Amino acid sequence: MRYGLLLLLTVCTVNVQATETMQLRTTQSPPYQFLVNGELSGVSVDILRCVMGRLDWPYDIHLLPWARAVEDLRQQASDGIFTATPEPALDRLATMSAPFALEKWHWYHRSEGIFQPQGKTLGVIRSSNAASWLKRQGLNAAVEVNSMQQLIYLLQRGRIDAFLGDELVVQEQLHSMKLPATEFRAEFSHYMPLGIYFSHDFLGRHPQFLAQFNHQLKRCAPAALQLSDTEQQRIRQQLQDTLQPQLPSSRLLPALQAENKRLGVLTVAAKMALDKQWVGETQLGSGPLLERVEQQPISAWLRELQQQSEGLIREIYITGAQGINLAQSLPTSDIDQSDEEAYQQLVVQQQPLWIGPIEYDESARSFQIKVAWPVPEQGPRQGMVVLGLDAEHALRRSQ
Structure with a gap:
């Protein structure tokens, strides 16, 4: 929700190293930012306070209606605006930070089966992130209101077919209205x-x-991009039902055992030398080390699996017992994975499965989840399989 009265908050810091006080604009949007007793x-x-405290940089926050906050950014009356989602209009004025948090948008509706928004009567909060999206x-919202509470009332009464909302915001509003979380069907979109746009x-x-x-x-904000327990369970089920059976150990073991025997025991210096060679060859696009991995029969198989996944799999690579790549669908940034958490969890600590956090690709504005098993x-x-999954694709498939 984007609304509010003008409020000036000044945050004072000690030992200030900044040359100026940053001027920021925001609007009320529980649970991300809201007023409590003024x-x-x-x-x-809380995250902003932590970051700016670490940077020792003073800042002021004005709480404004969203349209006025954007206008202040346009007129260079402010240095930044939060909490914002990626938006082309703001991209022309400012650059967005890495995410503070991750909104999980769902369609809330009462219809049976998979929800399709085309042709439905949709509700939206006026001037909200959802309205812009x-x-x-190309979806028209027939009904515009000023609050999430109004959207919920409209859906309850059948005045709209659905609305699009962030999971946390909707759950908080339902709780405040003393309604169960299961009041509507929720379908992941x-x-x-969510980040802060800093002016150019x-x-x-x-x-x-x-x-x-x-x-x-x-x-x-170390937990900003963590999967919820429910999401982890969905990914785990999809791995067990679909992905792991496509990469059976029986097909991988002979090649891994042969590669482990060929490499012998590598020293730290030897691994560093391999990594240096790998980086050089991937930058050039050719070289004996890169070609050895790329030309493995298993690499050709992995490329085929990725292509057949229809966008679900973004990358697959397989390492040996020491963390050195045996095969891959796409070149990785380095060849030695032994310092990665997946290797530490699976090979060193002997865990049965590893599911990483959501990774946000700023350039592509997309999300990936890495998963791995031994x-x-x-x-x-003898090694491990690592998959990079398109996060949104994976969660939609698991619904």
């Missing part, structure tokens, strides 16, 4: 990153700021 609070506010998708003018004056801000975000699944580990 104080601005919420998930995004629907417009970009897509993820939407501000970043031009402080060219190092965005990289430093994003670096501190990893410390202040080969063989029982007994001494």
Whole structure:
């Protein structure tokens, strides 16, 4: 929701290294930012306070209606606006940070079967992120209201067929209305990153700021892109039912055992030398090490599996017992995976399965989940299989 009265909050820091106080704009949108007894609070506010404290950078926040907040950014009356989703109109004015959090947008409806929004009477909160997204998708919202509470009432009374909303926001509103979380059918639509847009003018004056801000975000919001327990269970079920049977250990073991025997025991220095050679060859696009991996019969098989997945699988690679790539569908950034969490969990700690957090690709504005399991699944580990899955595709398929 985007509405609110003007509020000025000044955050003072000590030992300030910044040359100016950053001017920010936001609007009320529980649970990300909202007023409590005149104080601005919420998930995004707490994360912002943490990051700016680590950077030792003072800032002021004005709470405004969204349209006025955007106009301030356009007129260079502010340095940033939050919490925002990626939006072409804002891209022309500012650059978005790495995500503070990840909204999980669902269609809320009462219809049977898979929901299709085309031809339905849709409701939307006026000037909201969802309104902008629907417009970009060519979907017209017939009913515009000012709050999530109004949307829920309209859906209850059958005045609209559905609305699109963030899971946390809808759940919080249902709770405040004393309605069960199961009041409506909820069907996953897509993820939407929430971040802060910093104006091009501000970043031009402080060219190092965005990289430093994003670096501190990893410390202040470590759980921002974690899968929920329900999502992890959905991914785990899809692995067991569909993906792992396509890559049976019986087909991988002979090649892995032969490769492990060929490599012998590698020292740390030897692994570093392989990585250096690998990076050089991948940059050139050719070389004996790269060609050895690319020309493995298993690599050709992996490329075929990725192509047949219809967008679900973004990459597959298989490593030996020491973490060195045996085969891959696409070149990885390095050949030694022994320092990765998947290897540490599966090969070192002997866990049966690893599911990583959601990874956000800023350039593609898309989401990936890495999953991995050992080969063989029982007994001494000869290596592991790692898949990069399109997060939205995977969760939609698992519904």
